[in-house]
Amino acid sequence: MPMPELPIETDRLLLRNFQKSDLDAVMSYHALPDVQRYLDWKARDKVEVQAALDTMIQEHRMHRPGDAISLAVVRKSDNALIGQVSLRWTDATAGQAELRFIVGPTYRRQGYAREAARAMLDLGFDKLSMHRIFARCAARNEASAKMLRDLGMRLEAHYREHAMFQGEWDEELHFALLDREWLRGSKVKELRRHMVA
Amino acid sequence: MVYAPRYPIETDRLRLRPFTRGDVDAVFAYRQRADVARYLSDGPMTRESVAEALQMRVGQEALRVEGDKIFLAVETKERSGVIGELSLILRDEAGRQGEIGYILDPGYHGQGYATEAGAKLLEMGFDGAGLHRIYARCAAANHASWRVMERLGMRREAHFREHAFVKGAWDEEFVYAVLEDEWRTAERR
Numbered sequence: 001m002p003m004p005e006l007p008i009e010t011d012r013l014l015l016r017n018f019q020k021s022d023l024d025a026v027m028s029y030h031a032l033p034d035v036q037r038y039l040d041w042k043a044r045d046k047v048e049v050q051a052a053l054d055t056m057i058q059e060h061r062m063h064r065p066g067d068a069i070s071l072a073v074v075r076k077s078d079n080a081l082i083g084q085v086s087l088r089w090t091d092a093t094a095g096q097a098e099l100r101f102i103v104g105p106t107y108r109r110q111g112y113a114r115e116a117a118r119a120m121l122d123l124g125f126d127k128l129s130m131h132r133i134f135a136r137c138a139a140r141n142e143a144s145a146k147m148l149r150d151l152g153m154r155l156e157a158h159y160r161e162h163a164m165f166q167g168e169w170d171e172e173l174h175f176a177l178l179d180r181e182w183l184r185g186s187k188v189k190e191l192r193r194h195m196v197a
Numbered sequence: 198m199v200y201a202p203r204y205p206i207e208t209d210r211l212r213l214r215p216f217t218r219g220d221v222d223a224v225f226a227y228r229q230r231a232d233v234a235r236y237l238s239d240g241p242m243t244r245e246s247v248a249e250a251l252q253m254r255v256g257q258e259a260l261r262v263e264g265d266k267i268f269l270a271v272e273t274k275e276r277s278g279v280i281g282e283l284s285l286i287l288r289d290e291a292g293r294q295g296e297i298g299y300i301l302d303p304g305y306h307g308q309g310y311a312t313e314a315g316a317k318l319l320e321m322g323f324d325g326a327g328l329h330r331i332y333a334r335c336a337a338a339n340h341a342s343w344r345v346m347e348r349l350g351m352r353r354e355a356h357f358r359e360h361a362f363v364k365g366a367w368d369e370e371f372v373y374a375v376l377e378d379e380w381r382t383a384e385r386r
Binding site: 091093094096131132134154156157158159160161162163164169174176178 | 289291292294329330332354355356357358359360361362367368372374376
């Protein structure tokens, strides 16, 4: 699997590897109850978030199914770490990957998640040659569902009361997109100054 | 949780019971067929693989911990002889989630046996095992199978396209599900 070229730059964002010094920024959104839902680990206090961060620092290449690329989402204008995006390789034979995203509460509703997710779909389909990328969200999380739809992802599943989460029934949506359905960002960010000169 | 029903379980026309080693030939008779294997993850089975599978199924007749499976042979009441197989699996204990499955000898298709057996599986899962939600999966192209799910009052919750590569081709899958209160409401009608 080819290595992604990092950082990935979009109009307003930089997607880069996590580093040790990100702890406080990650802590500020990781420990929130509504974010816990989307994590594979418990991250309620500094010790647990530190462990999560240590894992994510290692996640920058894909060797085998199960591996993930987890990136910090940094706003270019003020260098603030506002959230994270990841792509996890779930199935090698069928070229499947899961997209996840988290944006801290104070940075929501400005299209940052969509901008980061779009870059990850480009990465997944163009660089990593995935066949299908899927994403999940809670049914009541309308902002996430709308964003995934706007990216062209199709609703493939709507599970009702399929699991217990924090003492209540969970309702979950699955969205998916096939390689041939993906409309590339086609923004030529790769064109570097020295190549044009 | 302990759900250990008493066998055989009867419906109008069917008798459901745990497998025995003596069922190998009857199961092999339909499991060797390409049309039966077509929508299953494995290809047609050999007699040895059927014998091995049944060996594994002997004793799988109760649900106690997550992952436990009940496998049952289906017979018609009018004459003995296995015409198919059923499964009820405890997938998630905390969420009380179960999965059902059924395979019938094609010689017995089109007579409502799968629906009759499936209805009993739902009753076992909800009334017997106290499940909250029961789901079933099948290949999207297997119309006969998902029509049974619809007749059972299950809703299509998922339609996965090209989510897996099975036996050299892209897989398309349906997931159907029904919640306990939906099932009870339908039962009362």
